[in-house]
Amino acid sequence: MTSFFVPTSLIDALREGLAAAVVLAGIALAYPAKIGRTGKHASRKHASGKDDLQKDDLRKDHPCAGNICGDNLCGHGLRHPGNSDGADFDAGGEQAQLPASQPAVALTELEPGEAGTIDHISLPFLGQQFLMRVGFVPGVQVEFSRRAPLGDPSVYLVDGTEIALRSETAKSIMVRRAEIPQLGDLP
Amino acid sequence: MNCHSVETPITALEDAGKLSANEIRTVALIGPPNSGKSTLFNRLTRLRQKVGNYPGVTVEQRVGVLAGAGREIKIIDLPGVYSLTPYSDDERVAVDVLTGKMNGLPRPDAVLLVLDVTHLSRHLVLAAPVIALGLPTLVLLNMADVFAKGGGSLDVLKLAEELGTPVAMVSATQETGLDVVDRFLRGDHDHQPSTLLPVLQDAPQCRKWASQVGTRIGYERHLPSEWSRRLDDVFLHKFWGPLIFLLVVGAVFQTVFGLGQPMSAAFQDLLTRLGQQAAPLIPNSLFRSLLLDGLWKGVSSVLVFLPQILLLFLFIGLLEDSGYLARAALIADRTMRSVGLNGKAFIPLLSAYACAVPAIMATRTIEDKRDRIATILIAPFMTCSARLPIYTLLIAAFIPERPVVGVLLGSRACAMLMLYVLGFLMAIATAKVLKSSVLKSDAIPFVLELPEYRWPTWHSIGLRLYDRGRIFLRQAGTVILTVSLLVWVLSNLPLHNGHVPQIEQSVIAHLGHAIEPVIRPLGFNWKIGVGLLTSVIAREVIVGTLGTIYGSDPATHAMTLQNALRLDLAPAGAMALLVFFAFAMQCTSTLAVVRRETNSWKWPAVQFIYMTIVAYASAFAVNQVLSKLLK
Helix, strand or coil: CCCCCCCHHHHHHHHHHHHHHHHHHHHHHHHHHHHHHHHHHHHHHHHHHHHHHHHHHHHHHHHCCCCCCCCEEEECCCCCCCCCCCCCCCCCCCHHHCCCCCCCCEHHHCCCCEEEEEECCCCCHHHHHHHHHHHHCCCEEEEEEEECCCCCCCEEEEEEEEEEECHHHHHCCCEEEECCCHHHHCC | CCCCCCCCCCCCCCCCCEHHHHHHEEEEEEEECCCCCCHHHHHCCCCCCEEEEEECCCCEEEEEEEEEEECCCEECCCCCCCCCCCCCHHHHHHHHHHHCCCCCCCCCEEEEEEHHHHHHHHHHHHHHHCCCCCCCCEEEEHHHEEEEEEEECCCCCHHHHHHHHHEEECCCCCCCCCCHHHHHHHEEEECCCCCCCCCCCCCHHHHHHHHHHHCCCCECCCHHHHHHHCCCCCHCCCCCCHHHHHHHHHHHHHHHHHHHHHHHHHHHHHHHHHHHHHHHHHHCCCCHHHHHHHHHHHHHHHHHCCCHHHHHHHHHHHHHHCCCHHHHHHHHHHHCCCCCCCCCHHHHHHHHHHHHHHHHHHHHHHHHHHHHHHHHHHHHHCCCHHHHHHHHHHHHCCCCCCCCCCCEHHHHHHHHHHHHHHHHHHHHHHHHHHHHCCCCCCCCCCCECCCCCCCCHHHHHHHHCCCCHHHHHHHHHHHHHHHHHHHHHHCCCCCCCCEEEEHCCCHHHCCCCCCHHHEEEEEEHHHHHHHHHCCCCCCCHHHHHHHHHHCCCCCCCCCCCHHHHHHHCCCCHHHHHHHHHHCCCCCCHHHHHHHHHCCCCCCHHHHHHHHHHHHHHHHHHHHHHHHHCCC
């Protein structure tokens, strides 16, 4: 029934059309990446400039200023040098290692490879709870692993698990940059 | 209680509050997402399980029977959750089942808590609220093999002491240590939650407690293999990443479309031939027609989806189990976000170009319920292969072959391509509307866990294929079969002297005449109307129906279907018919699968009405405009 009206050339043409569509989709995928990348750099510069202005305000106003939240929990698991008993969670014995001048910055401000300790999450209650359940708990160390090929989302290493967040989410997670690079933490 | 094995120390808790082993009839299996809970469930039940849905929510309910227990012990597989704070449907279901508030399920007598030992610091957070429920609990530390290989270690006895529950190291994939479950269920249990559990069970409190426990039990994290990072350096590379992504999705598409399609066609041929072989064995009667044209055709139209479903799930299984699916979602997310969906919708939508049925089943990988429903709703707009027969028929009949872009693109291929684009654009537009209104995501951010790369196992992929195939046949199959039988009845009644009527005298032809006034403005006559009615089984059925009608019409019976259509249908009406098929939901199988996946008739009804309205309005516009222009 079906054989007499289907010109096979039509199907072939269709195949070619589809192949072309896949290639086009590829270009479309790659193109916003470039725009996104350059845009990102510009905004990063802008934002860091702003940071300098805000540093003092942050130091004064932030509840954690002068009493840095501890980083007893780190991305490599539960052992942490200088935290052998694990009993203290808030403002532990590590306070001295983190100078009070470290302002809380958005997670998106970190460079790939850089690590920080989560300070707080500026999201409504539900969003906060959700991120905490996934592992983004204040006091935990988080490392910025890499950006997705198209610039966003970004992958973060928290509690030994790699989790991707869109920048719209990551910008609400405030962290304090780790003084020591994360690899140095490994015994 | 037997506990000689070093791997499965069970704390000595033999006094007060004993629950006799014989009282354990129902066990709940709970664990965070990606803890290997499903694999464990399959191992424990040996596939003796029932799949359903919890009432009112899009959460799948799996209940199985524990294999080799010697008596009937029911296992309820709860959805993967990070906590028991009821913020999501999954968590609400878990809490309701554990507290015995879920209709139709008894309160579990014991709990199996599955935690991934390689991510114990994160997963231990769930242990506090679960153990605090006070049910006898066995903590299974899964992925023990990976953990040990990576040099991880912990004091299991100490952990059991900390939690006040027995703890065992197991590996669901290697099937080691699982005998402990049986021993646990046989044994007597004291259920006395540890007093060391955190009182306030908010996330930071639980996390703090987990970290302290981790320190006290001497938890040494295993070193994750360098492989994952190195592979990601390639798969998530700025240049190679998207290129590999395109190759992979191209391969998926090519396989489902290029291989699945001919496989389905061959399978269909085989089934039809089988039917024809059987025909002489049955006396020529209405009964034979019912058996062959009604029942057997219905069964074949269900079975014919199987090759494509299995192929797609073979790929999805390989991608998901290896860990690449999460990377693909990461790459696609940026593009998918522009229409309000997330990266996980990419593979299902792509496979909808082959067939919406497996694509809708594949949306299971999207955790966000609203994103998942939005993806399900737009998937049938993608040009599936069932549209090709009617597309090719009408294009060949009404569009003369002329070069459009030199030799590269002819007018016919161009028309076909435009129909693809049309469906795609409507899908995007619908997604945008849905995601900015009824299905707008709430404050819950998009989170994508990137698991370590692993070799997929044939066992797990085989289970998945078996599972998907079975669910499709049982639950979608029945609906498809019913509708096929209904269409058969309508096409074969009323009887003339005990004989089947010509299709023109059947009930369905009367229905075709009845709807003619409605479809006349689209440029369709009653014959097309009958085709539209029969094609609710599947879009390609219209070609067969039109063939039968024009073939039995003395005026056209000597012509090919193309010529008959050219004679009977105005070009504007033909174009309107193409557009109608691009948008209309002429597919019972899709509706049946949507019903099954969303656990209600609401979404398939919404989808059917919406798509029919869109199709009608567009076909109306095309016919009105073109009939003016072409005159």
